[in-house]
Amino acid sequence: MTTDRLSATALGHAALKATSKCSRTLRFLGIFRLACPSLATRSAGRWFGVFLPVCVLTLVAGCDQMARQPRADAQEASRFFPDGKVNQAPPVGTVARGELARDAVLAERPPLTAALLERGEERYRINCVPCHGLAGDGLGTVVQRGFPRPPDFAEPRLVQAPDRHFLKVIEHGYGVMYSYAARVKPADRWAIVAHIRSLQLARTADVKALPEEDRRALEARP
Amino acid sequence: MAQLFPRSADMWFRVVLFLLFGGLIALFAACVVLQRSDYRTDEGWTVDQPVPFSHEHHAGVLRIDCRYCHDNVETSAVAGLPPTHTCMSCHSQLWTGAEMLAPVRQSLAQGEPLRWNRVIELPDYVFFHHGVHVNAGVGCVECHGQVDRMPLMYKAKPLTMSGCLDCHQDPAPRLRPREAVTDMNWQYEGDRRALGEALMRKYHVRAGNLTHCYTCHR
Numbered sequence: 490m491t492t493d494r495l496s497a498t499a500l501g502h503a504a505l506k507a508t509s510k511c512s513r514t515l516r517f518l519g520i521f522r523l524a525c526p527s528l529a530t531r532s533a534g535r536w537f538g539v540f541l542p543v544c545v546l547t548l549v550a551g552c553d554q555m556a557r558q559p560r561a562d563a564q565e566a567s568r569f570f571p572d573g574k575v576n577q578a579p580p581v582g583t584v585a586r587g588e589l590a591r592d593a594v595l596a597e598r599p600p601l602t603a604a605l606l607e608r609g610e611e612r613y614r615i616n617c618v619p620c621h622g623l624a625g626d627g628l629g630t631v632v633q634r635g636f637p638r639p640p641d642f643a644e645p646r647l648v649q650a651p652d653r654h655f656l657k658v659i660e661h662g663y664g665v666m667y668s669y670a671a672r673v674k675p676a677d678r679w680a681i682v683a684h685i686r687s688l689q690l691a692r693t694a695d696v697k698a699l700p701e702e703d704r705r706a707l708e709a710r711p
Numbered sequence: 712m713a714q715l716f717p718r719s720a721d722m723w724f725r726v727v728l729f730l731l732f733g734g735l736i737a738l739f740a741a742c743v744v745l746q747r748s749d750y751r752t753d754e755g756w757t758v759d760q761p762v763p764f765s766h767e768h769h770a771g772v773l774r775i776d777c778r779y780c781h782d783n784v785e786t787s788a789v790a791g792l793p794p795t796h797t798c799m800s801c802h803s804q805l806w807t808g809a810e811m812l813a814p815v816r817q818s819l820a821q822g823e824p825l826r827w828n829r830v831i832e833l834p835d836y837v838f839f840h841h842g843v844h845v846n847a848g849v850g851c852v853e854c855h856g857q858v859d860r861m862p863l864m865y866k867a868k869p870l871t872m873s874g875c876l877d878c879h880q881d882p883a884p885r886l887r888p889r890e891a892v893t894d895m896n897w898q899y900e901g902d903r904r905a906l907g908e909a910l911m912r913k914y915h916v917r918a919g920n921l922t923h924c925y926t927c928h929r
Contacts, residue, residue, distance in 0.1 A: 556834030563789045566826070574824065611890070615776040619801070630773045636804050667800040672782045 594675045598652060601683060609684030612677045616669055625688035637665050642685055643692035655682045752869035758828045761814045763863065770895070771859035777851060777893040788840045792827050795819045830864045831855070837872075838929050847916045848886040848907075852895055853878070859895040872927075879921035883907030889914070 561567060567575040579585060599605060614623070622629040625642035632638050640647060647654075659678050662668040673681065696704060749755050769775050778784060780793035795818040806812055818825045833839055844854075851858065856867025868874060878885055886907040891897040899906060911918065920926065 555836050558835040560835065562835075564792060615778045619773060619775050619779065630775075631801055631805070634773070634805065636801060665804055667796065667803070671794075671796070672779075 591675050595656060595678070599676070599679050605680050605683050606687060608677065609680035609682070609687075612673060613681050613684045616673055617681065620666075624692065625685060626692075639666065643689055648689050648693070652679075652682050655685060749869075752866070752871060753830075754866050754869045757863040757865045758830050760828055760863075761825055762811060766858045766861045766864060768862075777858075784841045785845050786842050788842065790841050795825055831866050831870065833870065837927050839927070845892050846889065847882070847914050848889050848892065848910050849878075849882070850887050850892045850894070850897065852897075853885055857895055875927065876922060879918075879926070882916065882918055882921070883911060886910045886916075 561569075561575045563576060565575045566573055570577060613621075618629055619631045620629040620636060621627055621639055621642065622632070627639040627641050629636075642648075656678050658666070659673055659681065660668060660670045696707065699707065745751060769780075770777060780797055781790040782793075783789060783791040795815060798812075798815050799819050802812055802815060807816075814825060817823075854868055854870060858864070858867075861867075884903045884907050887897055887899070888910065910916075
């Protein structure tokens with residue numbers, strides 16, 4: 490499991506791998522050879538004349554590397570394109586199919602539903618939690634390792650900030666925070682904003698405002 | 712006329728025949744063993760990379776979700792290896808002078824992608840799709856093992872055809888809720904089969920034709 494083991498036996502590895510790739514062919518040949526004695530009594534010469542090319546052909550076929558076909562797979566290197574990449578950026582000025590519709594979502598806030606909040610929580614946990622923390626207090630695991638601490642979402646300035654501000658930060662980044670536009674789809678940005686709003690509410694709301702049942706559950710916790 | 716063959720010729724002929732036959736069997740056995748060994752499946756082997764990236768550190772200790780970096784895994788066939796931009800969203804501020812990360816900074820400066828060497832790869836004649844599995848509630852752990860405990864990436868499961876078929880014949884006991892697909896330590900106390908069957912109905916998984924050859928070879 491270590492690199493040492495790999496480098497020390499790299500040659501043997503390659504050789505053995507090549508042998509095992511042909512194993513099926515060899516097995517196949519074995520069956521033929523066992524059948525030979527009965528054939529030998531008859532016109533052995535003619536049989537042999539057919540048999541030998543068949544053997545050679547199956548051997549060649551068995552070693553053919555169908556496993557690595559000359560086709561372009563995602564993220565592979567390419568000798569065809571000048572920049573050496575299979576994944577090409579779209580030409581400047583083109584608009585991908587459906588892109589306008591995806592971006593149009595940004596113009597208007599979607600209705601607040603349980604599904605939107607759920608999606609928002611999931612996307613927030615994936616993309617934002619490492620720095621902003623589960624509670625949005627800016628104490629994620631990466632910040633504890635020395636990343637600059639982001640502001641607390643419950644700060645009055647951010648509670649009062651319009652939704653647009655959050656959308657803009659996700660799209661373009663802010664200060665040392667990079668842009669997340671490539672990874673968070675427009676519809677998901679609204680979901681994340683909804684979740685940040687619920688975090689802000691959770692951090693500032695009065696316990697007495699909770700429904701009876703939830704309040705008791707909260708107070709029962711240590 | 713003198714005898715062409717000595718008396719022992721017959722014995723030698725039999726010995727040679729026997730050895731040939733035994734040799735064939737031994738060769739066959741060796742092939743079968745090799746075919747199943749980790750030499751062929753690559754199980755447990757690490758691969759040299761331009762940067763010694765540690766999943767144990769990032770996914771385990773820092774608890775970063777798999778989808779922070781492998782962001783296509785829910786929607787597309789390939790999970791996708793992260794672009795340099797993703798690494799730099801943290802390493803623009805952290806470990807900025809580290810020798811280990813020099814190739815990452817150079818990649819960003821020159822606009823040249825990092826060339827990761829693939830660790831887990833199926834032969835090109837097999838069709839695989841991540842999104843279908845993730846959305847059906849198959850966790851990363853089922854196929855990639857405990858990634859959050861891998862200092863260097865290696866193949867934890869052989870991912871041979873029989874491995875795929877084992878699950879395709881009866882996926883129910885190995886499914887989990889979608890929310891838990893990237894959770895490496897998810898546990899369920901109740902009946903996994905009952906849960907799996909409920910999830911199959913919920914996610915509209917049609918198990919009927921999953922073992923047909925054209926599912927994976929097309």
